[in-house]
Amino acid sequence: MRAFLLAFYLAFKEIWRNRGRFFLVSLVIALITLLVLFIAALGEGLANGNREYIANLDAQLVVFREKSDYIISASRLEPITVRAIRRVDGVDAAGPIFTSTTEIQDPETPLKVSLLGVEADQPGMPPITQGRAFRGGDSREVVIDTNAASRGNIAVGDELRIRSVQGTDDQFFNLRVVGITGAQSYLFQPSVFVAPSTWEHIRPQSEAELKDDTPIPNIVAVRGKPGVPVDLVRARLMMQVSGIEVADLPTTISNIPGYSAQQATVQTQAFFTLLIGILVIGGFFQIQVLQKVPQIGVLKAIGSSNSVVGTASVIQIIVVTAVGVAVGAGLTYGFSLIFPPNIPLVFNGARSVLAVLALLMIGPMGGLVSVIYAVRIEPLKALRLQ
Amino acid sequence: MDQVVLEVHDLVKTFTVDGVPVNAIDHVSFSVCAGEFVAVVGPSGSGKTTLLSILAALLVPTSGRVLIDGHELSGMGERERVRLRRSRIGFTFQSNNLIPYLSAQENVEFMLRLNGIHTQKDSARPAQLLGRLGLERRLHSLPAQLSGGEQQRVAIARALIHEPALVLADEPTAALDTQRAFQVVETFASLIHEQNRTGLMVTHDLRMCRYVDRVLQMQDGRLVREYVTRQDIDELADAVH
Numbered sequence: 001m002r003a004f005l006l007a008f009y010l011a012f013k014e015i016w017r018n019r020g021r022f023f024l025v026s027l028v029i030a031l032i033t034l035l036v037l038f039i040a041a042l043g044e045g046l047a048n049g050n051r052e053y054i055a056n057l058d059a060q061l062v063v064f065r066e067k068s069d070y071i072i073s074a075s076r077l078e079p080i081t082v083r084a085i086r087r088v089d090g091v092d093a094a095g096p097i098f099t100s101t102t103e104i105q106d107p108e109t110p111l112k113v114s115l116l117g118v119e120a121d122q123p124g125m126p127p128i129t130q131g132r133a134f135r136g137g138d139s140r141e142v143v144i145d146t147n148a149a150s151r152g153n154i155a156v157g158d159e160l161r162i163r164s165v166q167g168t169d170d171q172f173f174n175l176r177v178v179g180i181t182g183a184q185s186y187l188f189q190p191s192v193f194v195a196p197s198t199w200e201h202i203r204p205q206s207e208a209e210l211k212d213d214t215p216i217p218n219i220v221a222v223r224g225k226p227g228v229p230v231d232l233v234r235a236r237l238m239m240q241v242s243g244i245e246v247a248d249l250p251t252t253i254s255n256i257p258g259y260s261a262q263q264a265t266v267q268t269q270a271f272f273t274l275l276i277g278i279l280v281i282g283g284f285f286q287i288q289v290l291q292k293v294p295q296i297g298v299l300k301a302i303g304s305s306n307s308v309v310g311t312a313s314v315i316q317i318i319v320v321t322a323v324g325v326a327v328g329a330g331l332t333y334g335f336s337l338i339f340p341p342n343i344p345l346v347f348n349g350a351r352s353v354l355a356v357l358a359l360l361m362i363g364p365m366g367g368l369v370s371v372i373y374a375v376r377i378e379p380l381k382a383l384r385l386q
Numbered sequence: 387m388d389q390v391v392l393e394v395h396d397l398v399k400t401f402t403v404d405g406v407p408v409n410a411i412d413h414v415s416f417s418v419c420a421g422e423f424v425a426v427v428g429p430s431g432s433g434k435t436t437l438l439s440i441l442a443a444l445l446v447p448t449s450g451r452v453l454i455d456g457h458e459l460s461g462m463g464e465r466e467r468v469r470l471r472r473s474r475i476g477f478t479f480q481s482n483n484l485i486p487y488l489s490a491q492e493n494v495e496f497m498l499r500l501n502g503i504h505t506q507k508d509s510a511r512p513a514q515l516l517g518r519l520g521l522e523r524r525l526h527s528l529p530a531q532l533s534g535g536e537q538q539r540v541a542i543a544r545a546l547i548h549e550p551a552l553v554l555a556d557e558p559t560a561a562l563d564t565q566r567a568f569q570v571v572e573t574f575a576s577l578i579h580e581q582n583r584t585g586l587m588v589t590h591d592l593r594m595c596r597y598v599d600r601v602l603q604m605q606d607g608r609l610v611r612e613y614v615t616r617q618d619i620d621e622l623a624d625a626v627h
Contacts, residue, residue, distance in 0.1 A: 301444060302500070
């Protein structure tokens with residue numbers, strides 16, 4: 001205990017008397033923290049923009065067309081398949097999902113959106129936070145997500161003008177906004193939800209597709225009955241419904257085109273930032289110990305134990321790192337308030353905490369070599385250097 | 387001045403240079419009593435610093451015995467050596483003696499903290515001792531704000547504050563001008579005598595011998611001559627002129 005108090009005394013006296021120098025190192029850690037937290041937030045934001053709608057599905061399983069490799073855009077199911085899925089024992093509800101993209105016409109800036117056809121009372125329809133769900137049939141009613149509402153400055157009761165290319169012509173459709181959901185981004189775009197018949201009528205399509213007005217779902221979101229194991233439902237689906245493949249939500253998300261590559265890129269950036277942080281901090285403390293060799297020699301010669309010298313170094317590293325991470329976190333919070341909303345930054349609690357924990361480790365990890373070096377300094381050799 | 391504090395018996399330290407064994411300390415024996423201030427002199431390479439390093443429990447001898455205040459160094463583990471240095475030995479070095487981020491008073495206090503005797507009762511002692519050394523106005527100055535002489539006086543205070551049995555000084559005047567060097571050694575000697583400590587100073591400056599009680603002259607690792615009488619010591623000190 002005395003050794004710890006002594007180490008604490010030495011560590012804090014040195015930090016306080018050289019606070020400018022130590023603060024500069026903390027500032028370097030703060031900048032690394034800023035970078036890591038922003039990369040983490042960007043990773044979360046990009047992931048959210050890509051997967052938010054799928055991740056929020058009120059379902060455990062997603063049914064794809066056979067051999068579509070779990071790629072939503074590559075999957076097209078027969079309308080009869082939906083009915084077959086609903087008949088499978090253990091399936092509580094199954095909602096077909098029709099995907100496309102379109103553009104909301106705005107006098108200033110057109111807003112690209114994901115156009116999703118869903119059935120109002122089935123999995124695939126997100127919870128309404130404002131207003132009501134659309135009516136079925138070709139009702140020309142639309143529910144929009146909060147991202148579309150805020151970016152397009154749209155409210156319940158407004159009329160949207162949608163532009164779609166059908167055949168070779170631009171077609172315009174008016175839809176009434178009847179409800180708003182929470183954030184439901186899909187493929188980096190805000191989402192708008194319409195009934196399948198409306199979707200089929202207004203979606204962009206080729207000349208050939210115009211001849212048929214039967215909407216073809218891309219996937220079916222399946223919710224199992226409570227108490228029935230998901231794997232059992234999946235096995236029954238595979239056995240009883242032909243021409244399908246079934247995935248859980250994480251598999252579906254990881255197969256969204258570009259999602260895995262994008263997340264791997266962001267994680268690699270974060271990893272290398274942390275690695276550079278470790279090397280920078282390690283380099284600083286190593287240089288500091290090299291400069292302090294005679295001083296550590298004197299400390300040992302007059303009777304300071306290795307544990308005092310080592311603990312003092314560790315305490316300094318922890319304090320400098322903690323201050324740097326705290327300053328960096330504060331800077332990140334400050335910057336996050338002034339960033340424009342179209343930059344996909346999402347400060348997810350778990351991911352940020354993980355990043356902060358990793359950052360708190362970079363000091364001790366980087367400084368480990370310098371602590372070992374300090375402990376191994378021979379007082380005799382150190383004093384002979386004088 | 388009867389109690390023997392430092393005993394050295396047939397001490398040998400052998401280094402291997404280019405594969406050839408060389409005795410840096412060659413069968414040296416002597417003892418120093420409490421209240422006695424001894425200088426070890428000799429040319430460069432005579433073994434002074436090696437002898438001091440062994441007495442300071444920083445270097446393990448090849449053979450022979452060293453007893454400090456009754457504690458035999460040979461056979462001690464590293465932890466015991468550290469404890470011995472902390473509690474029974476006081477040190478001053480040539481330069482860079484002080485911890486740069488501690489003030490003069492804190493540098494001296496540090497020895498009390500190190501020994502776990504930094505109590506309320508003892509808290510005034512560092513300032514008193516520094517006051518005796520003429521540093522009452524420099525208590526809160528950092529080493530970088532002190533002159534070389536002042537730094538050495540702080541180092542002397544640090545070497546004495548925890549009342550060690552043996553005080554070792556390695557060329558304490560090497561970095562000082564003549565006037566300051568005399569002041570520092572005179573102060574050192576007076577405190578050694580006053581507090582009845584045992585002092586051993588390694589120096590190449592024979593003029594400093596006028597303040598010591600005995601001089602041990604070394605050459606090629608051996609103790610070649612001992613100056614005991616005041617007249618002999620003064621003649622040695624004055625011989626420089």
